[in-house]
Amino acid sequence: MEMGYKQKVQQRKLVLKMMERSVIFFDIDGTLLNHDKKLPASTKEAVFTLKEQGHEVAIATGRAPFMYEELRKELDINTYVSYNGQYVVLNGEVLDTNPLSIPALLKLTETALVNDHPVVYMDHEDMRANVPEHSYIKESIKSLKIDHFPAHDPHYYEERDIFQTLLFCPEGEEKQYEEVFQDFDFIRWHPVSCDVVPKGGSKWRGIEKIVEKLGIPKERQYAFGDGLNDIEMLSMIHHGVAMGNGEEEVKAVAKYVTKSVEEDGILHGLKMVGLL
Structure with a gap:
């Protein structure tokens, strides 16, 4: 009798x-990792601590898995949102994908080649460049401080889903592509590189898929970010937190602004919103 009562109490606590x-x-x-790409x-x-308290912790990034x-x-x-919302995984299982239009991607590549703007095709497993080498690719990929570097394969898009493409061009020159290629959104992440994603694709799109599946109400949804590709995420989620080192446009749409990543901004922000 006593054991049954205790089990009921424990079960009720778990439900609560x-x-x-x-x-x-x-x-x-710039959010989880500092400028030296350190955690x-x-x-x-x-x-x-969040995980021990029973919360769901996820990543939302423009990076490939x-x-x-x-x-x-x-x-x-x-649980993570990759490619700015185009490849979504929940508890280790693929929940949703949103690949690029291949015909439109080929037209984009043709235009980029004329302009000496290389592109990199990316699926969930790897990435390949349409040119053997280019200074823009070296400069931007090097800034990520990762082991992967795109090998040359101009036909990598064939017989596979491409979830994001990198277009390498100086700031401002992406405007010419935005005017012509209406199937895509162009999101700058480096002085010589832009993410190319399907029109309307964003981190928020991927987040919506996850929260809908989890059934967690909007009042208990939080997001932390610092870059231009975080604007929609932080403006749409109920508790959007911009890092102190974030872009001013990002801070303007966030509900909260925490300290910089170099000043324990995540810890400070979690305390600010009452999660810790």
Whole structure:
């Protein structure tokens, strides 16, 4: 009789805990990782504390899945939004994908070749460049401080889904592509590189798929970010937190602004919103 009562109490506590569960999405560069691409100790500890409390912790990034495998392992995170919302995984299982239009991508590539603007095709496993080498590719990929570098394969788009393409061109020159290629959105992430995603594709699109599946109400949805590709995410989610090192346009749409990633901004922000 006593054991049955205790089990009921424990079960009720578990149900209450699940009812209070929140979901928190973190961008990577400039948010989880500092400018040296290092994970601050305070951030790692904060993430594990959230997980111990029963919250769902996820990543929302413009990066490819293969670009942050080690980070996912280090933080024990199995739910993530890659390619700015085009490849969505929930608890290790692919939940949703949104590939680029191949005919439109080929036309984009043709125009880019004329302008000496290389492109890199990316699927969920790897990436390949349409030219053997280019200074823009070296400069921007090097800034990510990752082991992967795109080999040359101009036909990589064939017989596979391409979820994001990198267009390498100086700032402002993407405007000519935006005017012509209406199937795509162009999101700058580096002085000589833009993410090319399907029109309307964004981190928020991927997040919506996850929160709908999890059934967590909007009042318990949080996101942290710093870059231009975080604007829609932070403006649409109920609790949007911009990093202190973030772009001014990002801070303008966020509900909260925390300290910079170099100043334990994740820990400070989680305390600010009442999660820690």
